[in-house]
Ligand SMILES: Nc1ncnc2c1ncn2[C@@H]1O[C@H](COP(=O)(O)OP(=O)(O)OP(=O)(O)O)[C@@H](O)[C@H]1O
């Protein structure tokens with residue numbers, strides 16, 4: 001059974017970075033792993049090689065018992081793949097690919113990125129080629145948006161939504177008559193209504209397949225044995241409203257929270273007192289040296305307080321969520337842009353679920 005590990009969290013907290021590091025960690029333990037990244041930072045994409053090949057898994061050269069592949073979700077390319085694969089005829093395929101409403105749906109429509117992440121996930125799991133699929137999630141203002149987006153997208157294939165609008169006898173257009181048609185035309189251009197109507201008639205034969213795959217993915221994402229969610233949070237922000245909301249959604253859906261990733265934690269500098277006893281190097285005036293040391297001691301002490309505060313927050317997380325582990329991931333002090341950085345982070349991440357559960 002392919003296991004799914006999902007890293008979710010607010011924008012910018014380190015979802016993509018920790019996904020890649022978690023995938024590496026699993027590969028180090030012997031799994032065949034693929035990580036599906038969403039808009040990785042440029043240099044991380046370079047390091048993983050996903051910029052080159054894009055929408056298909058690329059092997060990341062690794063000296064490990066397992067294997068690591070990475071891919072970057074390309075929403076448009078995935079839409080096109082899906083249409084190519086499932087269109088009932090070449091003619092329908094070509095007309096859809098050239099349809100201007102399809103162009104909008106596949107590049108811009110809200111939620112369509114998450115929808116295509118589902119399609120990609122379906123392909124990866126269905127292939128049977130992986131022990132573990134690590135799923136990065138798109139930046140969200142609120143983490144719960146991630147769960148809502150595919151559901152919203154279902155409307156795209158729901159004929160009823162636009163049939164109502166377009167139906168000649170009873171539809172909105174008929175009711176409002178030429179004024180609405182004229183208005184829509186002016187806003188959207190002459191071709192729009194025709195394109196929308198064509199899109200719906202062309203996708204009639206596809207929508208059952210969309211629903212079926214979506215249902216399968218939905219089931220996997222709710223399968224507590226197969227799938228675990230890691231909530232990535234910033235070290236300073238573990239008790240936020242958003243964290244609670246996300247946990248509420250997981251709980252409401254009976255999804256399994258596998259752990260917290262408290263990212264970019266402050267390193268405890270250790271004892272600060274010995275610094276104060278350092279002797280000045282030759283040629284440095286005692287007063288100047290003293291001031292420099294005071295500064296160092298003060299900043300080390302502040303860092304130490306911060307590290308402790310973060311530790312206490314993590315302890316509070318543990319207290320409020322019983323069995324759920326909390327993983328403290330240090331701030332590396334620089335952008336994570338290569339395998340070296342990922343390897344450093346991987347040490348702080350949980351072992352592969354295959355080795356734990358199996
Ligand atoms: N532990 C860490 N130490 C140092 N830098 C980090 C760490 N984790 C993440 N970063 C850096 O923080 C930045 C944001 O990380 P990342 O892209 O993984 O966040 P994200 O949650 O995926 O963002 P988005 O929501 O935009 O997708 C990157 O530059 C990354 O290198």
Ligand SMILES: [Mg+2]
Pocket residue numbers: 015016017038039040136137138139
């Ligand atoms: Mg990201």
